Amino acid sequence: MKTEYQEQAKVFKALCDPKRLAILEQLRGGEKCACVLQEPLDLTQSGLSYHMKILCDSGIVVSRQEGKWTHYRLSSSGRDRAVQLLKKLTTPTIEQETPVPPCR
Secondary structure, X not given: OOOHXXXXXXXXXXXXXXXXXXXXXXXXXXXXXXXXXXXXXXXXXXXXXXXXXXXXXXXXXXXXXXXXXXXXXXXHHHHHHHHHHHHHHHOOOOOOOOOOOOOO
16 A cells, blocks of 8 residues: 655756656646657667656656557646645644754
């Protein structure tokens, strides 16, 4: 059984790799075929597949098959969920009245 934290971690895993960030940048221009994504990133087919699985598992990217090719695009609902998750995890639940000293 997967915990809520394991599911949430998929979003951050998707965003913590330079190649995956480059893929997201390419997808900002619209849906792309795997063959189009592969070349500029200097990735093998298996390397691209690995990164796309992580991006799709996070919900930030969705895919569709067209013949033997897979096409990828950004998911607006996945993006919204990722933004909400970041806000939730970084918003204090209580107002701090006195400043907390920095960690040493």
